[in-house]
Amino acid sequence: MDDKRNPIESIVIAMATMTSGEESSSNEALDTQDVNGVTDCSSATYSNEVLSCEITQKAPNFTHEIASKYNIETKVMNVVGTIDLKTRLELKTIALHARNAEYNPKRFCAVVMRLRDPKTTALIFSSGKIVITGARSEEFCRLAGRKFTRVIQKLHFPARFENFRIQNIMGTSDVHFSIRLEGILNDHARFCSYEPELFPGLIYRLTEPKLTMLIFVSGKIVFCGAKDSSHLDQAIEKMYPVLLEYRKTAPSLWSLVENSTQNADNDEIE
Known part of the structure; x- marks a missing residue:
């Protein structure tokens, strides 16, 4: 069956993909299970030992320590992943029988389903494609994908958990000093853009690792487009x-006195 994707779905998946490249995909199938009654995506259970092990694992540490000489931390804030269920879906059936699911075809052509643990949101399209957002780690994004797949299976769709990919990892960091963004723009114009009238942050595009950094005067940094959480650390180290x-230095006491004296002299002359 040909996968006819509507324009809105293509835009959403393209936004989630951002700077996606060719990466290896994991092909794993879940055993289908027939269940009577209402499907609750927050209480999905698994018989597979591997899945049970993943559910009971302790939450990973989301802060990654950079080299000790820098003593800076990066934190993963959002992980976006995609999966392909390899089957077409009836969105009205999913919205009627699954809890925490919303579907308004006049506003958006996908079912919005929310999961409590791990706390994530999925956009489920009729083509069988799912976009997962809100996870705080790659492991939790994968686990959420398995749970969403299980919910669809309980509604008697022949869904399979396949082609899982991490499309975007967003993170934050802070270097704890002010930065002269104009200086970076002048010397690194090839890699960055800065228009303070439109946006207060400098946009710096790294090629290795391939991601985008939003650098602010305060020293705070936002990472976008990473494919692995380790790329955040690599970007900071680089x-x-x-x-x-381009660190901003505080003016010396002597320069402050000198400037005040010059201002006083100018006032007397006027």
């Missing part, structure tokens, strides 16, 4: 010496 070069 960019920290550059940011340090």
Whole structure:
């Protein structure tokens, strides 16, 4: 059966993909299970030992320590992943029988389903494609994908958990000093753009690892487009010496006195 994707679905998946490249995909199938009654995505259970092990695992540490010489931390804030159920879905059936599911075809052509543990949101399209957002780690994004797949299976769709991919990881960091963004723009114009009238942050595009950094005067940094959480650490290790070069320094006491004296002299002349 040909997968006819409508334009809105293509836009959503493209936004989730962002800077997606060719990566290896995991092909794993879940055993289908017939269940009577209402499907609750927050209480989905698994018979597979591997899945049970993943559910009971302790939450990973979301902060990654950078090299000790920098003493800076990065934190994963959002992981976006996609899966393909390899079957077409009846969205009205899913919205009627699954809890925590919303479907308004006049507003959006996908079912919005929410999961409590791990706390994530899924956009489920009739083509069988699912976009998962809100996870705080790659492991939780994969686990949420398995749970959403199980919910669909309980509604008697021949769904399979296949082609899972991490499309985007967003994170934050703070170098704890102010930065001269104009200086970075002048010397690194090839890789960045900065228009303070439109947006207060400088947009810096790294090629290795391939991601985008939003750098603010305060020293706070937002990462977008990463494919692995380790890429956040690599980006900081690569960019920290550059940011340090453009660190704002506080004016010395002597320069403050000198400026005040000059201002006083100018007032007397006027």
